[in-house]
Structures are given as structure tokens and as C-alpha cells.
Amino acid sequence: MTAVDDFRTRATDSASVVHELASWPDVARLALEVAEGGWIAITPSLSTAQPSLTAALRDHLLEPSSEAPFYSVADVAVGIVHAVLAIAETGSVLLAQHEPSDRSVSMLSKTAIQVVDRDCVLDSLDEVADWLAINSSEVSLATLVTGPSRTADIERSLTIGVQGPADLHLVVLG
Amino acid sequence: MTLLTDLAAARAQFQARYQGALSNDPLSEGLLNFQRSWRDTRDAQLVDLESILGRDRDALRHSLAEMKDRVIADLDVHLNRFHETAEAAGATVVEVTSAAEANIYIARLCQARGVRTVVKGKSMVTEEIDLNEYLADEGIQAIETDLGEWLLQLDGDRPSHLVMPAIHLRRHEVAGVLQRELGRYFDPDDIPAMVYSARTELREKFLTAGVGITGANALISSTGSVMIVTNEGNGELSASLPPVHVVVAGIEKLVPTAADAIDQVRLLARSATAQPISTYTSFFTGPAPSSDVPREMHIVLVDNGRRAMAADPAFADALRCIKCGACANVCPAYQVVGGHAFGHVYTGPIGLVNTAFHHGIEFSEGPQSLCLSCGACETVCPVDIALPRQILQIRRRVTSELGVSRSRRIAMRLFASPRFVDIASRILAYAMLPFRRGNFISSPFIKFAPARIRRLIAWRTPPALHSRPARSRAELRATAPPTAQTEATGRRVTLFLQCISDRLAPEVAVASADLIRAAGCEVVVPDEQHCCGLPAIDSGDDDNARRMARHTLEVLGATNEEPGDIVTPSPSCAIAMLHDYERLFEGDPIWAARARALQGRVYDLTDYLVGPARLPNGSLARGDAGPVAIDRFCQSANILGRGDTIDELVRGLTGAQIVPLQEAEVCCGFGGSTSLAAPDLSHGVLDRKLDSVRASGAHVLLTDNTGCLLHLRGGTDAAHLPIQVQHVAEYLAARLPDRSRSPRTLRR
Numbered sequence: 001m002t003a004v005d006d007f008r009t010r011a012t013d014s015a016s017v018v019h020e021l022a023s024w025p026d027v028a029r030l031a032l033e034v035a036e037g038g039w040i041a042i043t044p045s046l047s048t049a050q051p052s053l054t055a056a057l058r059d060h061l062l063e064p065s066s067e068a069p070f071y072s073v074a075d076v077a078v079g080i081v082h083a084v085l086a087i088a089e090t091g092s093v094l095l096a097q098h099e100p101s102d103r104s105v106s107m108l109s110k111t112a113i114q115v116v117d118r119d120c121v122l123d124s125l126d127e128v129a130d131w132l133a134i135n136s137s138e139v140s141l142a143t144l145v146t147g148p149s150r151t152a153d154i155e156r157s158l159t160i161g162v163q164g165p166a167d168l169h170l171v172v173l174g
Numbered sequence: 175m176t177l178l179t180d181l182a183a184a185r186a187q188f189q190a191r192y193q194g195a196l197s198n199d200p201l202s203e204g205l206l207n208f209q210r211s212w213r214d215t216r217d218a219q220l221v222d223l224e225s226i227l228g229r230d231r232d233a234l235r236h237s238l239a240e241m242k243d244r245v246i247a248d249l250d251v252h253l254n255r256f257h258e259t260a261e262a263a264g265a266t267v268v269e270v271t272s273a274a275e276a277n278i279y280i281a282r283l284c285q286a287r288g289v290r291t292v293v294k295g296k297s298m299v300t301e302e303i304d305l306n307e308y309l310a311d312e313g314i315q316a317i318e319t320d321l322g323e324w325l326l327q328l329d330g331d332r333p334s335h336l337v338m339p340a341i342h343l344r345r346h347e348v349a350g351v352l353q354r355e356l357g358r359y360f361d362p363d364d365i366p367a368m369v370y371s372a373r374t375e376l377r378e379k380f381l382t383a384g385v386g387i388t389g390a391n392a393l394i395s396s397t398g399s400v401m402i403v404t405n406e407g408n409g410e411l412s413a414s415l416p417p418v419h420v421v422v423a424g425i426e427k428l429v430p431t432a433a434d435a436i437d438q439v440r441l442l443a444r445s446a447t448a449q450p451i452s453t454y455t456s457f458f459t460g461p462a463p464s465s466d467v468p469r470e471m472h473i474v475l476v477d478n479g480r481r482a483m484a485a486d487p488a489f490a491d492a493l494r495c496i497k498c499g500a501c502a503n504v505c506p507a508y509q510v511v512g513g514h515a516f517g518h519v520y521t522g523p524i525g526l527v528n529t530a531f532h533h534g535i536e537f538s539e540g541p542q543s544l545c546l547s548c549g550a551c552e553t554v555c556p557v558d559i560a561l562p563r564q565i566l567q568i569r570r571r572v573t574s575e576l577g578v579s580r581s582r583r584i585a586m587r588l589f590a591s592p593r594f595v596d597i598a599s600r601i602l603a604y605a606m607l608p609f610r611r612g613n614f615i616s617s618p619f620i621k622f623a624p625a626r627i628r629r630l631i632a633w634r635t636p637p638a639l640h641s642r643p644a645r646s647r648a649e650l651r652a653t654a655p656p657t658a659q660t661e662a663t664g665r666r667v668t669l670f671l672q673c674i675s676d677r678l679a680p681e682v683a684v685a686s687a688d689l690i691r692a693a694g695c696e697v698v699v700p701d702e703q704h705c706c707g708l709p710a711i712d713s714g715d716d717d718n719a720r721r722m723a724r725h726t727l728e729v730l731g732a733t734n735e736e737p738g739d740i741v742t743p744s745p746s747c748a749i750a751m752l753h754d755y756e757r758l759f760e761g762d763p764i765w766a767a768r769a770r771a772l773q774g775r776v777y778d779l780t781d782y783l784v785g786p787a788r789l790p791n792g793s794l795a796r797g798d799a800g801p802v803a804i805d806r807f808c809q810s811a812n813i814l815g816r817g818d819t820i821d822e823l824v825r826g827l828t829g830a831q832i833v834p835l836q837e838a839e840v841c842c843g844f845g846g847s848t849s850l851a852a853p854d855l856s857h858g859v860l861d862r863k864l865d866s867v868r869a870s871g872a873h874v875l876l877t878d879n880t881g882c883l884l885h886l887r888g889g890t891d892a893a894h895l896p897i898q899v900q901h902v903a904e905y906l907a908a909r910l911p912d913r914s915r916s917p918r919t920l921r922r
Contacts, residue, residue, distance in 0.1 A: 153325070
């Protein structure tokens with residue numbers, strides 16, 4: 001089994017939906033499909049880095065404003081972020097969320113799409129420790145996300161979707 | 175407040191919570207279901223982790239414990255390092271000694287920023303320091319955002335579990351709270367609708383609050399990062415959306431590196447919620463860049479008794495705690511009464527320990543009295559905290575600092591006297607003769623007894639005292655040919671009768687002697703033997719415990735000029751001798767050496783029968799082989815680490831059909847003197863056991879501990895359960911060749 005296979009198995013266990021897509025325009029198509037006509041938020045940095053994504057999202061695109069990074073995207077239908085790592089051990093992705101706008105897109109959307117490059121899918125959580133040791137001083141928030149937001153606080157009944165995104169799509173890209 | 179008024183208030187508060195919990199049946203039913211499903215899922219998760227990492231769970235928890243120990247031993251080094259790295263990342267770090275200092279700092283900060291509304295992630299430390307109440311008094315509203323915490327706040331309630339704060343609420347209660355507070359109807363069976371109401375209600379609060387307060391699951395000193403773990407995402411939102419993020423954390427949360435934090439992550443969620451990992455594991459390092467508004471991060475590091483714990487060799491281990499709540503999830507007493515009674519602000523077994531340091535010994539007194547000493551908590555702790563030992567240590571401090579009742583002290587002193595016990599029990603046995611029914615005391619007049627007495631005996635028929643204790647019986651010293659040659663053949667074995675077997679179940683003592691002789695040993699029964707001291711150890715009364723321990727050491731040493739084996743039908747006494755005596759005689763080298771000399775000599779009877787005195791398979795294949803269920807004495811399983819060796823022994827020797835008993839190693843509720851001090855609790859734990867016994871379909875229930883034998887016998891009798899309860903020794907001895915030819919009935 002490759003790391004991607006293990007990653008898919010573990011991520012699916014934690015109620016994520018895993019896709020393997022070839023390019024950013026494919027990610028845009030997935031986003032438009034799940035947004036069902038709603039707005040799609042991406043971070044300014046992703047927008048700059050991936051013009052093909054921005055172009056494909058066209059008039060459904062919403063970027064957080066610098067004056068009100070959270071208000072401007074609160075409860076947007078879909079948020080797309082580019083993760084730095086994915087971990088097969090737990091089916092998690094690691095998000096670097098230095099700017100408030102990074103956090104708003106990943107935390108406040110109803111559905112999150114987290115994209116990870118195929119060669120960044122690694123085996124073990126130890127890789128996260130190594131990444132943190134090197135990058136923590138530059139990144140004010142790194143979050144390991146494993147599945148959609150959930151709670152079991154009422155009679156231990158598992159309910160998906162409380163404060164964070166209720167649906168999580170993971171894209172292995174390339 | 176003075177200690178005395180505190181004590182009175184603490185006692186009244188505990189009694190109210192305890193009585194309230196006892197009359198709440200849905201609470202214990204809910205917790206029972208929870209404990210059972212948690213156990214299964216968590217065990218499966220650990221097997222999975224072992225296969226992922228190729229290391230066994232004990233190795234993993236030992237290395238996590240060692241990492242925490244290094245930090246605790248060098249707190250200041252790690253604190254200073256964290257201080258530097260976190261401030262280099264732009265955070266403000268403050269260290270506070272007391273709860274009051276922490277509250278004042280946070281309130282002043284809110285006031286300086288003109289903030290009146292605060293959102294909060296789940297944090298036990300803020301519960302510990304009563305932050306919300308303090309802020310409210312200062313005109314600042316703190317809004318809990320974890321679903322469970324939010325519901326409790328709406329209801330004016332407190333968490334009853336470290337991880338699942340509202341586990342004591344039933345769905346209709348939640349619907350009632352929401353309806354009252356939000357002014358619209360909620361269907362108790364539509365849990366998702368109740369959950370989403372939190373999202374709707376809290377979204378605006380996140381967006382408008384000026385300060386977000388969170389706890390921390392770890393503070394990484396090499397990077398200055400704060401690790402926060404949640405499933406809902408509320409912690410991340412509380413920390414990210416408001417301009418000011420305040421972290422409140424105990425100083426014991428420090429870990430040296432990110433790799434150490436990841437090791438903790440691997441065991442944390444598996445131990446807490448039986449997940450491989452929680453949904454969000456976030457590492458905050460300094461504030462986010464100021465774009466829209468100036469952003470700040472303040473980290474308040476709280477001592478509040480932690481340095482005192484670190485400096486106390488008996489309790490430093492408890493600072494390893496990662497607040498997973500696993501100890502509560504296996505605690506039979508917690509299952510019956512929940513965390514409001516079993517704990518103070520910190521709930522469950524760990525709460526019985528750290529409450530004394532964070533809130534005062536007076537708040538530990540009531541909750542610790544409910545511990546049954548079964549030892550289950552220690553077996554699941556991901557950082558290997560010696561909880562049972564520490565709870566006993568707290569009990570000793572309660573005894574020495576708050577005192578014991580005069581009647582209890584006198585009773586224990588009298589019990590420590592062999593001569594008094596001998597005479598009194600013989601007189602009492604004759605006095606009770608008119609009420610005797612077989613092994614029990616019962617009387618139709620019991621229903622006219624005062625409620626206090628009925629609470630003690632209505633659910634568990636009391637055992638009859640025998641006018642002739644085991645030690646006075648000729649059968650005990652009879653000679654009989656060995657049944658077979660064993661490894662122990664020719665050895666001289668001192669039989670330690672144990673006080674309960676001696677006076678209340680002499681048939682167990684006689685059966686034990688017969689079995690040891692059948693293995694070809696010579697049995698010696700010293701006449702002067704008395705109690706090993708366990709009841710005094712269990713009630714925190716070290717003076718009387720030492721008195722009885724010294725007597726026992728004298729007796730066991732005196733009869734064995736040439737060292738031989740010592741065997742007792744009561745594993746709890748073996749555990750007391752092997753595990754508690756050394757501590758009891760700390761600082762007394764002569765007696766400590768004599769206690770150490772018991773190591774390797776003292777055996778619990780069933781261990782002896784499984785080990786050196788093992789008879790050949792099939793040698794006791796006589797009599798009824800009907801379905802037998804085997805209760806595993808909790809301390810044998812949890813402290814001695816005994817697995818299913820008794821099942822194998824009984825099956826092998828007799829060929830009997832052994833049927834599975836669910837939760838065989840979970841405590842039966844006896845707990846020594848706890849069953850007398852807290853009879854309702856003991857009854858609740860017994861009911862759990864009897865339900866498993868009923869479901870097993872067994873005709874015979876065996877146990878390896880004599881105290882539990884009497885407890886289970888009395889319980890099955892009072893519940894009219896048609897099942898025979900026997901000590902393993904009785905069951906086996908009845909199948910010895912000479913016995914089965916002429917079944918010997920013991921005269922009264």
C-alpha cells in the first residue's frame with residue numbers, strides 16, 4: 001500500500017471524502033459542483049499562486065477582505081485551501097494558516113476543500129513534528145485537520161458539523 | 175474562610191451532590207453504556223496504534239510518562255525556555271502563583287482593551303480558577319463555545335467529566351435547557367437540530383467578541399507553540415477570530431519539543447474519546463499578523479498548587495496528567511454517581527488527587543471516600559500515574575489533617591487487637607444464632623429496622639459469624655494423602671487464613687488447606703495470626719495498620735524458622751503484604767527489612783494452585799460440570815496483572831464448562847470498608863456485576879477473593895438469584911477424591 005492508499009483509507013474513516021485530481025481547474029470543477037451555485041472562497045495567496053484556479057472559479061469567487069477577513073467570508077458555501085502536508089497514519093492534512101484570511105477560509109466555510117500535492121502525502125505524524133520544528137517560527141498557526149467538525153456532547157451521539165466545516169473534501173493533486 | 179467553615183461547606187456540598195447522584199438512575203445507566211462502548215473502542219484503537227508504530231502500549235505510555243517526568247523535574251528550565259521562545263514569536267507570557275492572580279490579569283486585560291464579551295474554548299484550568307464568575311463580577315461576559323460547556327453554562331451547571339463535560343445530561347434535559355434559553359421548541363430526539371443551534375447562536379459571538387480564551391493541551395518549549403485540540407473547531411475559532419487570544423494553562427502542560435507533543439497526540443484522543451486523533455490539532459505560535467486589527471496573544475501560566483505537587487515525591491507523577499479522562503471511563507464508582515460526586519472541579523480518579531492541591535484537602539474528603547480501590551484507573555492511564563496509591567495517600571492525609579470520627583478510630587483500634595476480635599466474634603456469633611439461616615443472618619424483623627440499617631443489609635444479606643472459626647477446626651490440620659506429585663510436593667506451607675475466611679467463611683480456609691495438602695505440602699496454621707491490616711490501610715489509618723502488620727510479620731516469621739511458602743486464600747491480603755507493607759514501614763529499617771523478606775514467599779492461593787501446586791489436568795473431574803462463571807477479583811487483574819489463569823485452572827482440573835462473564839475483572843463493589851461507609855454506591859456497583867452474572871447463564875459463580883465472595887453471596891441471596899457463589903478453593907476442594915466420596919459438610 002502506498003501512502004496515498006493509506007491516507008485515503010484513514011481519511012475516509014474520519015468522514016472525509018477523498019478525490020484524486022490532475023490539476024487546479026479540476027479542483028475548481030469539484031468546488032463549483034459542491035457549491036451548488038454558492039460562493040467559493042479562496043485565500044489571497046492561493047489566488048495569486050494558482051491563476052488557473054481563480055480563472056476557473058470566475059464569478060463564484062470570493063476573497064476575504066483585508067478589513068474584515070472573517071465577516072467577509074463567514075458561512076461561505078465552499079472554502080478551498082492548499083495544505084502543506086497530508087499524513088497517512090491518521091488521514092489528516094496539515095494547514096499553515098499564518099494570516100487571518102487563511103484561517104477564515106478554512107474555518108468558516110460550510111464545506112472545505114483541502115488540496116495536497118501528491119508528493120506531500122507522507123506516512124507518519126513524525127513528519128508533522130519535523131515540519132513544526134522547522135516552520136513554527138514563521139507560521140502563527142498550523143492545524144492538523146482530520147475530518148469534518150464533529151461533536152458527541154449530547155448523549156454521545158456523533159453529529160458532524162458544529163463550528164467548523166460540516167463537509168470535508170480532500171484532494172490529492174497531480 | 176477558615177478551614178473549619180470550609181470543611182463544613184465542602185461536606186454539605188459533597189453530600190448534596192452524592193445524594194442527588196444516587197437518586198439519578200438515568201445518569202448511571204448512561205454512564206454504564208458509555209464506559210462499555212469506550213472500553214471496546216479504545217482497546218481497538220490501541221491495538222491499531224501498536225500495529226502502526228510497532229511498539230506495545232506499555233512502552234508508549236512509559237515513554238510519554240518519562241518525557242513528562244523530565245519536564246516536572248526541571249520545571250523552571252522548560253518554563254524559561256518557553257517564556258523566551260513564545261515571547262520571541264510575539265506572545266506575552268505571564269506566570270501566576272494563584273487563581274486570583276490569573277483572574278485579575280485576564281480581567282484587567284479585557285478592561286484595558288474595552289472588551290465586555292469574551293468567547294471561550296473548553297478549558298479545565300479556567301474551571302479550576304473560577305474565571306467566568308470572576309469576569310462576570312467585573313462586568314465581562316464569558317461565553318463558552320464548546321457545545322457541552324455552552325449547554326452547562328446555559329443551565330448554570332458544571333462539567334462532570336474532563337472531556338465530555340455534559341455527559342450527565344439526557345437529551346430531554348438538553349432540549350429543555352435550549353427551549354428555556356432560546357425560546358423555541360426543540361425535539362429531544364433531533365440531536366442534530368440541538369447541535370446546530372449552537373452554531374447559529376455562537377457564530378455572531380465569535381465574530382464580535384474582543385477576546386478569545388482557550389486552554390492548552392501542550393506548551394512546546396522549543397518553539398513557543400501552544401497546542402490546542404478540539405473536535406468541534408470552537409477552540410480554533412475562539413483563538414483566531416477575536417483580536418486578542420488569551421491562553422490559560424497549568425505549568426505542567428510544558429513539553430520539550432514538537433515531537434513530544436506529537437507523541438502525546440497519539441495517546442490523547444485514543445485515551446479520551448477513543449478516536450485515533452481529534453478533528454483539529456492546532457499549534458499557535460505567537461499572534462496572527464495584525465492586518466485588520468492589532469492582534470495579541472497572552473499566555474497565562476498557572477501554578478495554583480502545581481509546584482507543591484512537583485515537590486512532593488508522592489504526587490509529582492500526577493502532574494503528568496494530560497486530562498484525557500480515561501481513569502473516569504473505567505471507574506466503577508464514577509459509573510454509579512458521575513463526576514459531580516466523584517470529584518470536585520476535576521472529576522474522576524485524578525480529581526480525587528489533584529483537588530487536594532488546587533482546591534484544598536477539604537474538597538477531596540468526600541469524593542475520595544467513594545474510591546473502591548479496584549485499581550482499574552491505573553491500567554488505562556496513558557501516562558502511567560499511580561492513581562490508586564495516590565488516592566490512598568490522599569485518604570491518609572484526610573485522616574491525619576481532618577481527623578477520623580472517634581467511633582471509627584476506636585473501632586479500628588479494637589479490631590487491631592486479636593484477643594478482642596476473638597472473644598467478641600465468638601460472643602456475637604452465639605448472640606446471632608437465632609437469626610442464622612445457613613451462611614447468612616436474616617430475620618423477618620429486618621423490615622422494622624431503622625432506614626440506616628436497612629440501607630446496609632437490604633440489598634446484601636449479611637454473612638453469619640461462625641462460633642467456631644476456621645483456626646479452631648480439626649479439619650484444617652487433618653492429614654490426607656497427596657492427590658498427585660507437584661512442584662510444591664514436600665514444601666512446608668504456612669496458611670494465612672485471613673480474618674474474613676477465618677470467622678465468616680471457614681469453609682474457604684479448610685478448602686485451601688485441603689488443596690495445598692493434595693499437592694503434597696505440609697500445611698502449618700499459626701494460631702496467633704490475625705488481620706494483615708488491610709482494612710486500616712484502606713481507611714488511611716496507618717497507626718493501626720502498622721500494629722496489625724507487625725503482628726502478622728511476627729506470626730509469619732516465627733513459625734517458619736526455615737523459610738517456606740506463605741499462602742492465603744485472599745489476594746487482597748497478599749497484595750497488602752507485598753505492595754503496602756514496605757511503604758507502611760518506610761523510615762523503619764528493621765520492620766521494612768522484615769516486610770521485604772516476604773517477597774517471593776507470599777502467594778495468593780490461586781496463584782499457588784496455578785503455579786507450584788498445580789495438579790494434573792483432569793485430576794478433579796468429579797461432580798457437577800455445569801456452566802461456571804468466573805469473577806476475576808479486580809485487584810488480581812489490575813494490580814497483580816492476572817489474566818484468565820483461573821479459567822484455565824478450573825477448566826483444566828475439573829473439565830467444567832466455563833461460560834464468559836462480561837466485565838469479569840470489573841469491581842463487584844465490595845471495596846472493603848467502602849461497602850459499609852458508602853453502601854448505596856457499593857450496591858450500585860454490585861448491580862452491574864449481577865447483571866453480567868444473570869446474562870452469563872452460569873449455575874455457579876466463582877471468585878478468588880473471600881471479601882468479594884461474601885459480598886456476591888449476600889447480593890445474590892438478596893436479589894433471589896438462583897446461583898451458587900463459591901470461592902475457587904471451595905469449588906476445587908469439593909472435587910478432591912477423598913472429599914467427593916464423602917462430601918464433608920462443615921458443622922456450624
